[in-house]
Amino acid sequence: MSKRKQHSPEFKAKVALEALKGEQTVSELASRFGVHPTMIHTWKRALLEGASGVFERVGRKAPEIDEEQVKELHAKIGELAVRPYLDHGILELNNNAAERGMRAIALGRKNYLFVGSEAGGKAAAIAYTLIETAKLNAIDPHAWLADTLARIPDYKITKVNDLLPWKWRG
DSSP: OOOOOOOOHHHHHHHHHHHHHTSSOHHHHHHHHTOOHHHHHHHHHHHHHHGGGGGOOTTOOOOOOOHHHHHHHHHHHHHHHHHHHHHOTTSOSSOHHHHHHHHHHHHHHHHGGGOOSHHHHHHHHHHHHHHHHHHHTTOOHHHHHHHHHHHGGGSOGGGGGGGSTTTOOO
16 A cells, blocks of 8 residues: 655645646646646645635734844944944045045936947047046146147157156146
């Protein structure tokens, strides 16, 4: 005599849901999953009867909260958040510098939508690169670009590197 096969709740739910979909007949599902059609009907009925329990809150017990433990955890979180600023005085308490640094990127991202063409996008990328490179080298981008563009027509091609922002002396 063979022993009855025990199916997991996940398997039963999967089969019952397939039966509820109605895309295959019960006999097709029985042969597909290797179970008797009566079992599929039973599992389907159990799923439908127990479905409302998913939305009920009666059986659920609210977790117990230990107020003392909550206060202790909040104190530890606060200490962990403040500790780096206390250990390293060079750290800023806010991220305004990072926000200001990202502002140009965010504005540029909006402006990139209106470049008009691929060539316009390349020209804008070159202009943004030149301006940001000048800023990174602590040079006024307007003064540098004005001077460089005025010098280029008469400048020797072999000495163009002297006009780069890190070598420029206005």
